[in-house]
Amino acid sequence: MPGIKIDLNEKVAIVTGARRGIGRAIALAITAAGGQVVVNDLDLEEVEKVAEEIKRKGGESLAYQADVSVKEQVQGMVEAAWKKFGHIDILINNASILRATPFLDTTEEDWDATLSTNLKGTFLCAQSVARKMITQRRGNGKIINVASNAGKVPRTNNAAYCAAKAGVILLTRVLALELARYGITANALCPGATETEMLVKVQAKDDPQVLEGIIRGNLENFRAGIPLGRLAKPEEQASMVVYLASEMANHITGQTFFVDGGQTMV
């Protein structure tokens, strides 16, 4: 192909919230494509299992415990990544929490926890990593924020989550504008319903009927059904991220990518 690198060889990535679900799939996909990865999570023991899995498959990673909503911990993570690998090319802001509660029952603590991890965490990690990317002058820095199609189309029982994810989408566009001069792109991934513990346990409460409702369209939980008629596999979110993190996407910035089986055609 006309001079474009399709893999992630010699690229170093940080993936937050990597112990399970979409984050784990992203970390595995990045290493499978040749990259090295810092797998971050609040739960060190669980994320170390992901690091071991990467090692078994011949990849290289560093498991690092940090709360993305605490600035000192984020800086510690970025310094550790820098020390271990010497540069940082890709940041995947994936760490996120979801508490499914009706708006009227949502507590201040629910709101603060959701906004801290999902929005402030994205801000802190992006700022800390962008500063490193600017210093290292390697060009082609990539920031990919995992938002949600709930950041564009409302869902019931997810008020704080929807507000935080909408914030992530607009923050992404501001980052794209301000960081373009340094050759850093910023894009947002908006997964739809994906086969993860977060969806199955929290959103669908382990109820197959609710899951079916999510796919076919269920006013109680979601406004629209999924045209492709199934949930996404975490690997189908990860393949989008690998594309966006690669030099194939060098001219794409400030965009929002809905990988949701056609649920949100906006």
Added chain:
Amino acid sequence: MPSYFDLSRQVAIVTGGSQGIGLTLAKSLASVGAQIVVVNRRAPEGEAAAQGIKQEGGSAISIPADISQKKSVEEMVGKTLKRYGRIDILVNNAGVIVRKPAEETEEKDWDLTMGINLKGLFFCCQVVGKQMIKQKKGKIINLSSVAATFGLKNRAPYNASKAGVSQLTKSLALEWAKYGINVNAIGPGIIRTALNEAYIDSDPEKKRKMIQKIPLGRFGKPEDLSGIVIFLASPASDYLTGQTIYVDGGYSIGCLDW
């Protein structure tokens, strides 16, 4: 290369594939293994493009057609199926632009633009779509533009046709999701090609202002679309449908001036 970007032995039709962006898209798909059918109006140019792809180690044939005529589309698809027996990827790239102020745009300018950019694209989708429905699998990639949502001056029919392309993309994605067909669009920003470089370079002050509106600070190159066409044609994008992906150096972010 991650295996989900591999298109080995897949059959891809690229309309308007003999030059500019279309030829680069064809070469990009060929570089990851796709067998290309170059479709354009003039046979010698289509043949030369196919030869060029082969010289770079790819597989390609040329089938001339005027896509603004449904009959011509049907013949082209018939010939493709006779040769390969299947169609995995359709890249609807053929398009024209007439640059005139709206008040000076003539009926023939409107008809030409709509005939190729919208009607031609629709019937390519329909005729190829019937085959993809039989296959229960397919990837359709339409070339839209930032002009689909942003007003660009002096090209009213083009803007309207591209808005139509993005909306048609959603309609077909909805209707054909049940057949495993993904329909997406690429929305290029300002891509500098042999076809428009004279226009872009004609007024240095205008050129400077155009670049100012692009956060990444440069015009696009046709090669900037190589990655996205591979992504949208490959299994990596199996859960993505109905979307228009802007590849525009950030032009479409939009920014309130402060």
